[in-house]
Amino acid sequence: MNIAPFAIEEYFALYEFQVPHLLCASDCEALTVAELLALAGRPLTDLGSLHLGYTESQGHPALRQAIAGQYAQVPPQAVVFLGAPEEGIYLAMQTLLEPEDEVIVLLPAYDSLRNVAAHICGPGRVKPWPLTPAGQGWQLDLAQLHRLITPQTRLLIVNFPHNPTGFLPTLAELQAIIEIARQHNLWLFCDEIYRGLELPGRDTLPSAADLYERSLVLAGLSKVHGLPGLRAGWLIIHNEALRQRLINWKHYTTICAAAPTEFLAQAALAAHPQLVARSRRIINDNLAAANAFFARWPDLFVWRPQQAGSVALVGVNQPSATAFCRQLIDEAGVLLLPGPYLGYDDRHVRLGTGRVNFPAALAHLEAYLQTWPGG
Numbered sequence: 001m002n003i004a005p006f007a008i009e010e011y012f013a014l015y016e017f018q019v020p021h022l023l024c025a026s027d028c029e030a031l032t033v034a035e036l037l038a039l040a041g042r043p044l045t046d047l048g049s050l051h052l053g054y055t056e057s058q059g060h061p062a063l064r065q066a067i068a069g070q071y072a073q074v075p076p077q078a079v080v081f082l083g084a085p086e087e088g089i090y091l092a093m094q095t096l097l098e099p100e101d102e103v104i105v106l107l108p109a110y111d112s113l114r115n116v117a118a119h120i121c122g123p124g125r126v127k128p129w130p131l132t133p134a135g136q137g138w139q140l141d142l143a144q145l146h147r148l149i150t151p152q153t154r155l156l157i158v159n160f161p162h163n164p165t166g167f168l169p170t171l172a173e174l175q176a177i178i179e180i181a182r183q184h185n186l187w188l189f190c191d192e193i194y195r196g197l198e199l200p201g202r203d204t205l206p207s208a209a210d211l212y213e214r215s216l217v218l219a220g221l222s223k224v225h226g227l228p229g230l231r232a233g234w235l236i237i238h239n240e241a242l243r244q245r246l247i248n249w250k251h252y253t254t255i256c257a258a259a260p261t262e263f264l265a266q267a268a269l270a271a272h273p274q275l276v277a278r279s280r281r282i283i284n285d286n287l288a289a290a291n292a293f294f295a296r297w298p299d300l301f302v303w304r305p306q307q308a309g310s311v312a313l314v315g316v317n318q319p320s321a322t323a324f325c326r327q328l329i330d331e332a333g334v335l336l337l338p339g340p341y342l343g344y345d346d347r348h349v350r351l352g353t354g355r356v357n358f359p360a361a362l363a364h365l366e367a368y369l370q371t372w373p374g375g
């Protein structure tokens, strides 16, 4: 059976390691193993004595305990540690969905959040629930969500903080979404991989895992903790039968996580406050540079800074964002991600604000634009 091309990953496979100035990465600046262990107060030699046997399929009990400690109402047995965050999306969709089911997905969305469901149920049964631009930000239409639900709807897929818009609902909106899911007995897949990166003035929302018994919550260490190469992620699933069925699917993918990943993930959770503060600091500094930059280019860009997370979706006043990005790659060595690779329109690009070289990359973009005939 076919599955749609993973457009974002195909784009990054082409350019991420070729183009010198990355301005669209979704992760935060990565650390070295030595930096991570130092923050966690563990000697580097501990890694040398790690036993490289198989690990427990659901994840090491101490690791699951540490993960559960990040939530208010999550027992360690509800945690499934994954082979990578991405795996959780695939496993959840395979476990939950049958071809006759309908799914509602918040758009734009990270490819796998909509494509795996479309692969199982057919594209016609995956109903888009669009976030729309509103002034300086983005908005949800809860009345539209009501209208999209039919007796066949089994699953609602959301992602907060949102990639690529940086949208964060209010607590009242999140509670309303959960109330709608509860009324219709829907499963809620809530991708919280950017949770913890709220900008000053916005609180971290409670996890859907602490609010709704029929939620499947995805989280991990790739974005907030600056550890994408660790491939560390987890799902929280309260429902025992569903969790066991998902673990069965996991036996067909990774069986268990890599032992070094489990070891370093425990170190990262021990250093959670320092890692989150570090990423937030980087993003805040970069947003100051971004605010100043976009204030100088009001005719070319429509700037809607994120409310949370590391990415924002920026309007581009050009006939084709894709052609514009292509020109930036070829002539400026700068990488932005065009909207169509996010399942969105060709008048937007994704901006990533989590890397320390962001101001330098932005300066390259600006130097190029100053000589650009289209500017």
Ligand SMILES: Cc1ncc(COP(=O)(O)O)c(C=O)c1O
Residues within 6 Å of the ligand: 026, 084, 085, 086, 087, 110, 159, 163, 191, 193, 220, 222, 228, 231
């Ligand atoms: C919303 C969202 N979910 C899941 C993932 C998957 O994370 P990873 O690439 O670390 O597996 C990403 C990665 O960009 C993402 O943006």
